Amino acid sequence: MSRTKHLPFILAALIPVLVIVGVLVAIKLPSVKVKPQYNFLYKDDQSYDYLIDIKDNRLQVERRYPDEVGFYDSLKEMKFFVYDVETDRSKRVTLEEAKKIELSNQPVSPDGYQVVKDNGGDGIGFFPILFMGGSDYGVYIKQGKNKKKIELLQDGYYQFEFVGWIIGESSRLN
Numbered sequence: 001m002s003r004t005k006h007l008p009f010i011l012a013a014l015i016p017v018l019v020i021v022g023v024l025v026a027i028k029l030p031s032v033k034v035k036p037q038y039n040f041l042y043k044d045d046q047s048y049d050y051l052i053d054i055k056d057n058r059l060q061v062e063r064r065y066p067d068e069v070g071f072y073d074s075l076k077e078m079k080f081f082v083y084d085v086e087t088d089r090s091k092r093v094t095l096e097e098a099k100k101i102e103l104s105n106q107p108v109s110p111d112g113y114q115v116v117k118d119n120g121g122d123g124i125g126f127f128p129i130l131f132m133g134g135s136d137y138g139v140y141i142k143q144g145k146n147k148k149k150i151e152l153l154q155d156g157y158y159q160f161e162f163v164g165w166i167i168g169e170s171s172r173l174n
Contacts, residue, residue: 103164
């Protein structure tokens with residue numbers, strides 16, 4: 001009889017624990033489903049004097065104002081990075097290496113993923129009062145409603161610029 005006497009207290013203690021576990025599962029589950037197959041090239045957005053484009057599946061870099069001396073030329077060099085989806089890591093590559101990579105200029109990878117800058121929130125959240133207006137600024141790899149925050153090697157959220165998906169033989173870089 002003592003077990004039934006304590007049952008309301010046990011349930012009262014278990015409900016918050018179950019809610020916390022449920023919230024943690026709801027937060028983690030969408031990122032577990034994210035399994036892209038294609039690496040991508042990105043750069044830090046410090047190269048104001050250059051136009052970046054992909055033509056014939058290769059990176060093209062042109063001076064924005066060819067006849068002028070660029071102020072930023074002397075301050076910053078273009079920094080390119082390859083994000084490896086298998087290891088969840090980035091590797092810095094030179095402009096010459098980046099030009100050798102076969103790229104797609106499509107915003108969506110061949111397997112249906114996008115790379116987006118986002119605040120991480122979906123507007124309302126699980127508990128509207130707690131999560132409304134919250135932010136977790138970062139770069140995410142996303143397919144439908146499933147997304148995963150990725151860590152990049154550039155100087156910040158505002159400096160990130162997606163260049164293209166790596167396709168063909170160069171899709172797996174060492």
